[in-house]
Amino acid sequence: MSGQTPNTLEELSIQALLRNEALAISALEKLPWTLFPALFKDAFNGRHTRIVKAMVAAWPFPCLHVGTLMKTPNLEPFQIVLDGVDMHLKREFHPGEKLQVLDLRNVHHEFWNIWTGREDGACSAETVDERPVVKDLPRYALRWRHLKVLPDLYLRLRLNEEQTCFLQWVQQRKDFLQLHCINMKIWTVPMCTVKEILSVFHPGHIEDLELNVAWNVSKMAQFASCLGKMRSLRKLSLKNKGQNTFRLVYRTADTEKHISKAFAQFSKLHCLQHLSIDDIFFLKDHMKQILRSLTTNLETLSINNCEMSRSDLKYFPLNRSLRQLKHLDFRGSEFLNSCVQPLGMLLENVAGTLESLDLQGCNMDDSQLTDLIPALSKCSQLTEVNFSYNDFSMPVLKDLLCHTANLTKMSEEH
Numbered sequence: 001m002s003g004q005t006p007n008t009l010e011e012l013s014i015q016a017l018l019r020n021e022a023l024a025i026s027a028l029e030k031l032p033w034t035l036f037p038a039l040f041k042d043a044f045n046g047r048h049t050r051i052v053k054a055m056v057a058a059w060p061f062p063c064l065h066v067g068t069l070m071k072t073p074n075l076e077p078f079q080i081v082l083d084g085v086d087m088h089l090k091r092e093f094h095p096g097e098k099l100q101v102l103d104l105r106n107v108h109h110e111f112w113n114i115w116t117g118r119e120d121g122a123c124s125a126e127t128v129d130e131r132p133v134v135k136d137l138p139r140y141a142l143r144w145r146h147l148k149v150l151p152d153l154y155l156r157l158r159l160n161e162e163q164t165c166f167l168q169w170v171q172q173r174k175d176f177l178q179l180h181c182i183n184m185k186i187w188t189v190p191m192c193t194v195k196e197i198l199s200v201f202h203p204g205h206i207e208d209l210e211l212n213v214a215w216n217v218s219k220m221a222q223f224a225s226c227l228g229k230m231r232s233l234r235k236l237s238l239k240n241k242g243q244n245t246f247r248l249v250y251r252t253a254d255t256e257k258h259i260s261k262a263f264a265q266f267s268k269l270h271c272l273q274h275l276s277i278d279d280i281f282f283l284k285d286h287m288k289q290i291l292r293s294l295t296t297n298l299e300t301l302s303i304n305n306c307e308m309s310r311s312d313l314k315y316f317p318l319n320r321s322l323r324q325l326k327h328l329d330f331r332g333s334e335f336l337n338s339c340v341q342p343l344g345m346l347l348e349n350v351a352g353t354l355e356s357l358d359l360q361g362c363n364m365d366d367s368q369l370t371d372l373i374p375a376l377s378k379c380s381q382l383t384e385v386n387f388s389y390n391d392f393s394m395p396v397l398k399d400l401l402c403h404t405a406n407l408t409k410m411s412e413e414h
Contacts, residue, residue, distance in 0.1 A: 014039050018048055025054040033060045041112055044069050049080045056084025057091060059099045065111050067104040067152070075161040082169050089147065089176075104151040104166075105183070148178040153201065157188040167200075174200050185210040188241050191219045195226060203229035207271075210237040217258050217282055224262035227269075234271050235300075240279035259286055266293035276302035276329075287312035294321035302329035302358075310339050317345035325350045329358040331386075340368045347375035354379050361389040366396045377403040 007015070017024035017039060024039075031039075036055065043051040044066070056064065066081050081102075088099055103109075149170065155163060170179055181201040186194055191213065203226050213219065215238065230236075263286055266272070275298055277283060283306045298321055313335060316322060328350070330336060336343060336359070347354065357379075369392055376382070382404070387397070 010035065010038065014042055018042060018046060018051070021048060021050050024048075024051050028054055028058045036060055037112060041069065044077065047077070049076065052077070053080050053084040053087065056081055057087035059088065062098050063101040063103055063111075064099060065103045065109040067106045067150075068109050068112065070104075070106065073160050073162045075165060078162045079165055082165070085147070099147070101148045101150060104149065106152060147176075148180055150180050150182065151201075152183045153181050153197070154185045155187070155189055155197070167197075170200055180205040182206065183208045185212075187212040189213060191222050195222065198226045203227075204231050206230050207232050208235040209233060210239070212237075212239040212241045215240045215280055215282075217255055220262040220282075221258040224265050227262070228265040230269060232271055233269050235274040235276075236269070236272060237276040237302075238278070238280060239276075240281065260289060263289045264293055266290050267295060270295050272296050273298060274300040276300070277304070277306060278302070279305040281307065283308060283312075285309045285312060288315040291315055291319040291321065294319070297321055297324045299325065300327040300329075301325055302327070302331075303333060304329065305332035306335075308333070308335045310335075313339055313342045316342050317349055322346065323349055324353050326353055326355045326381075328354060328356070330362060331358050331360045332362070334363040336362045337364050337368060340364070340371050344372050344375040347372065348378060351375070351378040351380065353381060355381050356384040357382060358386040359390065360386045364390045364392070366391070366393050369396055369400065373400055373403050376400065379404075 013035065017027065024043075036059070040052065040055050042048075043055065056066075070078065085102060151166065153163075159167070170177065179201050182205060184197075184201070184206055186197070189197075194211065194213070209230065211223070259282060272294065273296065283303075285308075287303075287308050288311060292315075301322060328346075330343075347357075357376075364387075369387070369390070376385075
């Protein structure tokens with residue numbers, strides 16, 4: 001006797017439909033909704049493109065989580081899904097059709113693994129906006145107004161085929177779709193392209209943004225107007241990828257005006273919790289302005305490889321938005337070795353919340369670490385520190401351990 005578990009009736013039905021694409025497509029109108037998820041997943045993984053396209057057009061659930069099925073970039077299945085969406089949008093209205101959200105994000109969904117009954121709320125915590133409808137639009141255009149598309153956008157200098165296809169698709173339909181790009185990472189792309197992308201994907205929906213470009217004052221000024229519209233932004237990372245950037249900044253009145261205008265936009269980021277700035281060479285004398293503009297309590301502050309003035313550093317312990325920090329990262333910030341007292345005051349301010357501290361490569365010595373030990377000993381939640389690539393002796397590090405012996409789960413790098 002075989003030890004294999006016999007196929008269920010549902011599995012046998014799906015196998016039969018996949019063997020006969022014409023039958024599967026003609027049966028979709030009467031197919032029980034309980035078969036749709038399993039049939040779609042098997043058809044997608046098996047590259048049954050005609051069935052996939054027809055199923056997208058007839059999808060009976062509020063949300064289609066197709067992004068999690070795309071393990072690697074592949075143009076053909078991606079194009080088939082978009083073609084199916086176009087079919088859905090243009091076909092005559094059917095009472096059983098409920099598709100409101102196309103989720104292209106590569107995130108795990110239980111939707112594909114557990115299916116015991118119809119769950120209309122399974123698509124997303126976000127609700128679909130109901131917008132007023134213009135009466136003289138064609139019928140299919142009215143439906144387009146209610147389709148939300150959720151992509152994650154990771155763009156580099158050269159787009160892959162899938163990204164090119166998608167950007168062309170949304171560009172042609174941007175007036176008829178709700179494009180909610182929550183996570184966006186853009187590397188080594190010209191600022192004019194960044195602004196063009198943000199004209200398609202409304203900045204107000206972005207929650208996590210990483211821009212890794214060759215920053216200069218002019219580009220920061222161009223980006224300022226877009227930044228001020230990102231009212232939902234929770235995490236912002238600005239990194240300088242310009243290897244040969246000319247870093248001498250002449251402090252003219254116009255230059256100061258552009259920098260101040262750009263950094264003033266931080267006052268409009270009412271949801272910001274995580275801020276990371278890496279190698280932005282014109283930050284000096286303006287960090288105080290950024291911190292003063294913040295309207296929320298940050299959980300993470302990361303400032304790496306940046307030059308700052310003593311007045312910038314002295315403002316850190318005075319800023320109320322830094323009173324609940326959980327993660328503080330000053331890697332490669334050699335400005336600390338000139339004035340460590342403000343850092344000690346900041347550590348005392350966050351003694352009850354700080355969980356990680358990274359001072360890697362700050363060119364600090366024994367005397368400066370010794371000055372920080374009293375503040376570090378008060379950090380009751382601190383479980384991770386990184387002091388590597390500094391000039392600390394073993395006796396001083398042992399002294400640090402003695403004063404932080406009450407801290408549990410402490411992991412150190414030195």
